[in-house]
Amino acid sequence: MPLDTPAKKLTKKDFTSDQEVRWCPGCGDYAILAAIQRALPEMGVTREKTVFVSGIGCSSRFPYYMNTYGFHTIHGRAPALATGLKLANPELDVWIITGDGDGLSIGGNHLMHLLRRNVDVQLLLFNNRIYGLTKGQYSPTSILGQRSPSTPMGSLDAPIQPALFALGAGARFVARGIDTVVKGLGDLFGEARAHHGTSFVEILQNCPVFNDGAWDGVTAREIASDTQLWVEHGKPLLFGKDKEKGLRIVDGGRRVEVVSVGKGGVPESEVAVHDETNRTLAFLLAQLQIPEHPMAFGVLYRDPMVAYDQAVVAQNEQAKAKHGDGDINALLRSGHTWTVE
Amino acid sequence: MPLDTPAKKLTKKDFTSDQEVRWCPGCGDYAILAAIQRALPEMGVTREKTVFVSGIGCSSRFPYYMNTYGFHTIHGRAPALATGLKLANPELDVWIITGDGDGLSIGGNHLMHLLRRNVDVQLLLFNNRIYGLTKGQYSPTSILGQRSPSTPMGSLDAPIQPALFALGAGARFVARGIDTVVKGLGDLFGEARAHHGTSFVEILQNCPVFNDGAWDGVTAREIASDTQLWVEHGKPLLFGKDKEKGLRIVDGGRRVEVVSVGKGGVPESEVAVHDETNRTLAFLLAQLQIPEHPMAFGVLYRDPMVAYDQAVVAQNEQAKAKHGDGDINALLRSGHTWTVE
Amino acid sequence: MDTPVSESSNNNRETLDSVVIRFAGDSGDGMQLAGTQFTQTTALAGNDLATFPDFPAEIRAPAGTTFGVSGFQIHFASHDVLTPGDAPDVLVAMNPAALKVNLSDVPKGGLIIINEGAFSSANLKKAGYTSNPLDDESLAPYRVLKIDISKLALAAVEHLGLGSKAALRTKNVWSLGLLYWMFDRDRSSTIRWLEAKFANKPDIAAANVAALNAGHAYGETAELPQGVGTYKVPKAELQPGEYRNITGNEALAWGLAAGGRLAGLPVLFGSYPITPASTVLHSLAKLKHFGVTTFQAEDEIAAICSAVGASFGGALGATASSGPGIALKGEALGLAIMTELPLVIFDIQRAGPSTGMPTKTEQSDLFQAVWGRNGDAPLCVLAPATPGECFHYAIEACRIATKYMTPVIVLSDGYIANGAAPWRIPSFDDMARFDVRFHSETEGFHPYLRDETTLARVWPKPGTPGLEHRIGGLEKGYSSGNISYDPDNHHKMTKVREAKILGIANDMPEQAVELGNDSGELAVVSWGSTFGSVNQAVRRARSEGLDVSHIHLRQMWPMPRNLGDLLRGFRKILVPELNNGQLYRVLRAEYLVPAQPLDKIAGMPFKVAEVLDGIREHLQA
Amino acid sequence: MDTPVSESSNNNRETLDSVVIRFAGDSGDGMQLAGTQFTQTTALAGNDLATFPDFPAEIRAPAGTTFGVSGFQIHFASHDVLTPGDAPDVLVAMNPAALKVNLSDVPKGGLIIINEGAFSSANLKKAGYTSNPLDDESLAPYRVLKIDISKLALAAVEHLGLGSKAALRTKNVWSLGLLYWMFDRDRSSTIRWLEAKFANKPDIAAANVAALNAGHAYGETAELPQGVGTYKVPKAELQPGEYRNITGNEALAWGLAAGGRLAGLPVLFGSYPITPASTVLHSLAKLKHFGVTTFQAEDEIAAICSAVGASFGGALGATASSGPGIALKGEALGLAIMTELPLVIFDIQRAGPSTGMPTKTEQSDLFQAVWGRNGDAPLCVLAPATPGECFHYAIEACRIATKYMTPVIVLSDGYIANGAAPWRIPSFDDMARFDVRFHSETEGFHPYLRDETTLARVWPKPGTPGLEHRIGGLEKGYSSGNISYDPDNHHKMTKVREAKILGIANDMPEQAVELGNDSGELAVVSWGSTFGSVNQAVRRARSEGLDVSHIHLRQMWPMPRNLGDLLRGFRKILVPELNNGQLYRVLRAEYLVPAQPLDKIAGMPFKVAEVLDGIREHLQA
Ligand SMILES: Cc1ncc(C[n+]2csc(CCOP(=O)(O)OP(=O)(O)O)c2C)c(N)n1
Ligand SMILES: Cc1ncc(C[n+]2csc(CCOP(=O)(O)OP(=O)(O)O)c2C)c(N)n1
Ligand code: SF4
């Protein structure tokens, strides 16, 4: 949420730290870094009020490259740490950077509780469906059958779907983007920051070293218009090069089918309209998978309620209003005391 | 899943251990204990193949009272421990007993991964919306504003909804019951056990000492028929004393409304029919809350897929089939060796 | 109960020097309430005192069983009292189970007051008696006062027309009345308390007052058997001042709030409930108007991480737990050590390993506190000796944490946590402030700039323009604060982290000798909550003419700077601990002195006699 | 490189006793491959050898930077080799960054082979050079061989028409060819290996072979500068047998599989990836047909809990991690201790505290392993000294865990984990089985029945009729196995848990002296991976006539039963450790002997000279 604005207009460079970036050449993380370094000045934030908090993983090196405050914590715990930071200093604008391993394997519980509490932070989950930093083991979002050093015969556990998980955990803002779709990312970051409460943003990210092309089926430029559905509140769920395809909801809301729209197909009025405040619709959209359906991007769900840190501040104020500023001497003498002479 | 059956018909008493039960008088846990001790003989299980695994909490004392194998582990970790147990010994019939604190606070991550992996166990979550054992602090399922020793001015974090969370995590069997509805419980336990994969069963449980009546708005006998919707696959979603009320799905599947059915109301055909294989419907049902809607009970969702432990066994077998039974001498000499004479 | 000092007191009361009373009954019988009220009243009467509440592990254990017995022991005297007493002079047993569990602790000739009315055959069976002890010879060695308290209490409140369940619940207050009569206590403060507590239920208040008075009246009017008299314990010479009872956990909570004030910082206390630490959270949750934010986290890891995040943000982060929870915090403690952030951790020790006996006390987390982490990860460890000292050491922890940019663990235990002791209330205005100054100079800034004296790094507060920086758990360059894999740098950083912590010893008092000489035959070295029994035991040993000194450690790490020299002045060193030998090993490792253990691993405090025996044996060995 | 022993060898090769070569280049330059191939070939040539690979922390660090430099050092000799060598006699520097990072380790007069072709101004800048070291005096103290390896490699493979990127990638193999020529190595095994590795890409295989041959040919034909010669290192006298190279992590994995076999149990290995432990999981994941199930858990806590669950179920549960992950496992370790279940834990130590320097080695988890848990929580700790010993100690861990029903921690470290050493392959058929017998007697059964000798409790396997029972983390009654809060029982159980672990010392060898006398002036006591450098240093000290013995510990807890007596036979004790002083404190605590530390906390193994200096200093002090 916007607070102070800087005296002079800042640029991408102002948000770039002096540390050499240490990701592999071609890593999707570069594009995300650039996107946020470009988006922050647009949002008019100050460097000093901005904090990036991360866990451990390739993605979690992110804070080092931002010329803001930053904390590279321990594996999986960034949401917990950020919660304390935000409670201690609610004026800060806190961004959490995490990976599919950091955020959903070891850190899944903290993520769940961050979401249900609705702490006012932005969380960006870089989903490359692999553990990058530890050299390529499968992750909780890896596809069934993923071969990796720890699953030489293929993985056997069904992947978690991050956006679905977030919705089940009670998230109030769920969005999805792609590392290479920089413009889309910048917009999402702006929306995420504007939202009061936890903004959950899953970003499909390519790890060229250990899981190259994991998202190609969705992200490859040639097929993008057929595999990506960018949703917008109040707009029909259309996709395809000429928006010639749409989603129709059938079976009393239980299933979604792809229909041709316009000439030769169904009228646009039969195509479902996105309502970002409807959690059930978001649940339906979050589940869509290629090849049956396009994958949904943009703000899938947004339904603000009071942020946890705001409520805590308010309750603390209420206590002060009721009891006055605490007096330690009086506290020590509260209840039953007696005097020895 | 059923395995051996006992030589002679067992009874409730066979499943009762010699340990004195140490819950508070009136605790809802007694009814659940009785229900399972009664249900197990019905399922024809043997004592020796049955294992109860729990974490820490009042509810987690459960294994001591079952005359089967049992492991009272550490706080929140029962799902992880049970996973190892089941992988080591897939023939065992493993039941996990957990509480809203044990399973959803400290143990939320293990629960999530148990569900997405779909390990073939039954998990019963005793939801009393409070920490019983540690004397009454609010829990992740406590209502907003819950007053407790740790939240004297009322809690500020939105509760997690266990069934919703389970669906978001990828559970393939999600059910809900009530401590005092013993018949319903027994049935659910049977269904849970019959399901291959993780069966998640939330049980509304009363803690008369620290959160008495937390569920009265749903469970009180007088109002039960209006506040409880017991779902059955393929049957319309009817409730009320004379099944005179039903749920209609409106808004393209995004909302549910309560309608009167029959004379003066809508025809029964307009009432939605339960389809336990539809995850979106389950998501809708899991969200229903009093007073707007009745709360949904029974098997909300069931859509089996291969259980993790089965897949692991199969992969191990496949490796054996391919390479033969491993030979340590050969292993030590695999790859490059040389001889010194 | 000591032998009567004189018999020339009012109403022919025997004057006693000190008395130990134990209230015991079913956990539903209100024994903690009776004990607490007796304590208040006794404090008002001017005695010194110590108490020991002992709860069952269950929330509501089945009535009448031995594991459902709840006890409360108070030791009061006309002189200094340091322990709740080894053995009760008077046992109040409200039911057969209470008698069964406690009888063996009563010395021959001790007085046992028994609620006969509860000795039904059902209750006897629940307690595991095969025959009624009131009917056989088993109580012959004691002075026994059998009263049907149940019936008398019912009769006393009959006129109020309560249900019989509620009426019966006054029997604890009835017995309290009897003891008030026996020990010449004033009922008025308890009456006021009952009236306030049951302000909304006037009939319950009235019933309790009636029962209290009836018990008292019973004493005055009934013919009591031979050997049961009335007693008086004269006032103790206490330091003048205003007093209150305080439990260790309350004192930690208040000390943390006070420490935040003295540092000029808001406090964020992130915690996850666990016995016996939860009440620190409960106390702090009521102190929001003191600038304390409490956060009940999803687990212990999140709790400590939230505190680390808060400290990074410029607040004072704190957390509390007990053994198993502290184990979970180990990795994050390492992060706080590496990032050199202030952090206060309360470890309220309980009997381990693993879940152990959660409601029982122990001192077995010393290793975990000092050495229980990956890597070379030094921090500061303090150990208060009494509930009152918890207040002081919580403040000290805040001072050291912020001055040295380090985590500080305060080791308390279940015994101090729950035990209430009279405490002379300090004046907050007299306490020295230690206001934190956040770093502000942007020139030449990097986040690992150090103070030359303390070796603490600077504390730059997010939100400050020009001090934007990144920290984390990777090794830092000494002169840049950036990530560094340089071998020499790691050596240097490890040494500076150590030196910083060891330097804290220069900022804390030298080790004093509590009792006895500065050198000699035997030093008894204790730490934490065993202070009272060890001190008493050494006092007795010295009165027997033995050359023994008592040294009590409160600075567990770094240890007091003179400790090595001091210990080397003794030929023998005995270390009584409620664990399987931890401090004695640390002393040997640090000072190469021949420390020997005296262990008790029973979930219970030392008895004075146990330590005394140990001293005698050790001197002979 | 030692001084030539003789010059009378084939082709006028100088004969050397031992040589240390370091390959260094960008992480994309294939230095690990070159090093590994040189190692293979050298082993085949009959030398003894030791290696030290040193990776950058990044997966793919930006090319040309100093932090992206990857190194591989090999020490080979005609005698026993215990360490990878202090300083390289020959440095191969493939780019400016590699030169910059490694130059200071090369002794004056050492040979440096430089790939001139990589010394572009861009690369020089990336490495942080302001002027080209090839053009100034900075290399004057060394023998330098400048070759444009890039260009020569490109030329050698030109005829194959590869892209220039792929072609350039052969330069590591080109330099390998040159070194093969220089040290008289046979190319054929490398050629076979390349052909197998690139079987699917025949042009790549051909290119590599061509480059290898070209490098070799260059040596044969080019005029080499003064001081650069050709050398021969005669065969070492090795114990006859079949040999292989093995890394510590591979050996742990194979040892665990073998241990499961010898116990007659399936193994469940639950683990969560972490550097440098992950490769244990990777190795075991390939052994499913050995009755090993691997489970990549969601975190370290789940990993160890899955292993505890498996052991409860009658399998052998095992887990592995490094410092931060082991810290997370502390609470669950306590559960395994309390429930007395077998469990094998590999802790592959890395530089701490906190995240520290994940890719660097250290020995700083000893405290954590021995004492780092809540409560009195004893377990067994073993520490292999070499990669080969990892196999043996993994088996020993399985034996002790199942025989004594206890967790056993094996402390390895990043150095042994990744370092490959030639290992004489044992015969599995000669190894003693230790088949587990599950409890089967229902008569008088309870789960804490103990074996009188080992004090181990019985192991009843779920699924067995009549042995249904419940266990957990709460204290158990000694004679019933039921939950018990009895004070004396807790004392007794704490003591029996301790006695059981201490008793393991009777089941393991006495401590031997590696070098020197059984008593004397100075004992140097080391543990774990520092074996080689400490042994060498003591050997040299003894050859200088100093009265020094080397004692190397492998049983960290319980310690060998004769260790105290042995140590008391020395006037001084020096404990070299890659940490800030841990074992030396444990020795003082246990035996009250005047052990002194010699620490190096640099993420690197000891150099022999460092230990030797420490010995000399300590003897003078
Ligand atoms: C406690 C702990 N356990 C394990 C690790 C090792 N570790 C570091 S990052 C990581 C996984 C990273 O995966 P992900 O979050 O997807 O990030 P990516 O590298 O793919 O961006 C693991 C297992 C650690 N640093 N700390
Ligand atoms: C590591 C650890 N942290 C905290 C505790 C304390 N603890 C025990 S049970 C419990 C919560 C129990 O709540 P729930 O799971 O809802 O069970 P209930 O008692 O309500 O049945 C807590 C916080 C513990 N035993 N171990
Ligand atoms: S390993 Fe993958 S995710 Fe990590 S930096 Fe390299 S390309 Fe990126």
Ligand code: SF4
């Ligand atoms: S505290 Fe509540 S949940 Fe626990 S045993 Fe008592 S009534 Fe049941």
Ligand SMILES: [Mg+2]
């Ligand atoms: Mg990833």
Ligand SMILES: [Mg+2]
């Ligand atoms: Mg609960």
